[in-house]
Amino acid sequence: xxxxxDLIEYVANDIGGLAATLFPFALLGLIGLYLLWLVIGYLxxxxxxxxxxxxxxxxxxxxxxxxxxxxxxxxxxYCPTDGIAYxxxxxxxTVCESDLLASCANCGASIRAADxxxxxxxxxxxxxxxxx
Numbered sequence: 001x002x003x004x005x006d007l008i009e010y011v012a013n014d015i016g017g018l019a020a021t022l023f024p025f026a027l028l029g030l031i032g033l034y035l036l037w038l039v040i041g042y043l044x045x046x047x048x049x050x051x052x053x054x055x056x057x058x059x060x061x062x063x064x065x066x067x068x069x070x071x072x073x074x075x076x077x078y079c080p081t082d083g084i085a086y087x088x089x090x091x092x093x094t095v096c097e098s099d100l101l102a103s104c105a106n107c108g109a110s111i112r113a114a115d116x117x118x119x120x121x122x123x124x125x126x127x128x129x130x131x132x
Contacts, residue, residue: 059094061084062078072101076102077090077102081098099113106125
């Protein structure tokens with residue numbers, strides 16, 4: 001009986017005191033994590049911008065050749081998977097999220113739309129020359 005009474009007193013007094021001591025620290029820790037989550041969320045939105053994701057880019061479906069290949073003019077940014085043409089400056093497809101391609105306006109090599117210059121001829125006017 002004494003062992004049970006000692007166990008009950010230990011749980012009631014010692015562990016209760018420990019829990020009363022640690023509870024405010026745990027509460028402060030949870031509040032700190034919540035505030036950190038809010039700050040990181042704010043920084044993420046302020047870097048990307050809410051309106052940046054809702055901007056709609058005008059697109060155009062490109063014609064396909066009889067063999068199924070996509071026929072895009074030189075300097076036109078397009079998605080090789082979906083066959084959709086995008087305006088200059090677009091980097092990713094809004095449908096399948098793949099990298100967009102373009103044919104170099106100077107030599108016709110297929111390059112990524114995000115590339116600054118053509119890997120074959122080295123021209124930096126890969127898209128600008130097609131827009132003129």
